[in-house]
Amino acid sequence: MTILEKMRQQLHTSVDQKCKYADQQRRSLTFEVRDKVFLKVALLKGAMPFNRKGKLSPWHIGPYETLERIGEVAYHLALPPALSLVHDISHVSKLRKYIDDPSHVLSYEEIIMDPKLYFEEKPVVILD
Incomplete structure (x- = not known):
């Protein structure tokens, strides 16, 4: 066996x-039409609800309804x-x-609110 054949076999x-490990981590997701899903918006442009940035920003927003399945791995939401800045077709991983x-x-x-712009806190229920 030559060195080239050994290198090919090792490769x-x-x-x-690596393929075996990747397949263990992979999960197949399918959704039906009209199912509710959360959309991952960690790095999406224009999807910062309440103008939160950094650690306090939400990872997922929603729920939103799936309108149709496009291909094997995409859904129209x-x-x-x-x-409006977020594309309405999303990959299943998102x-x-x-x-x-x-x-x-x-x-x-x-x-x-009081006209003096302050409010008074009152307990709703005393537990103990």
């Missing part, structure tokens, strides 16, 4: 090992007009499935 084994849960809905009470 093939290393490529096979129903994005609001506020995200999406995360949203599981509908009633506890995700937050209720809030309206803050009554």
Whole structure:
């Protein structure tokens, strides 16, 4: 066996090992039409809700509805007009499935402001 053949064999084994490792990390995601998904916006332009930057900026926003599947790995999303700078077709790696849960809905009470522009905090419930 020549040196060139040995190098080729080593190259093939290393490529096979890397492919095997990459396949272990890969996950196949499919969504149905009308499914709700979160969109990863860590580095997307124009998708900074509430003007948060750096560590406090959210990684995912949404949920948004999938309108159609485009090819094997892309989905067309129903994005609001506020995200007009973000392309509405996203790769499956940028999406995360949203599981509908009633506890995700937050209720809030309206803050009554005094004309002097301050408010008074009152406890809602005393637990102990």
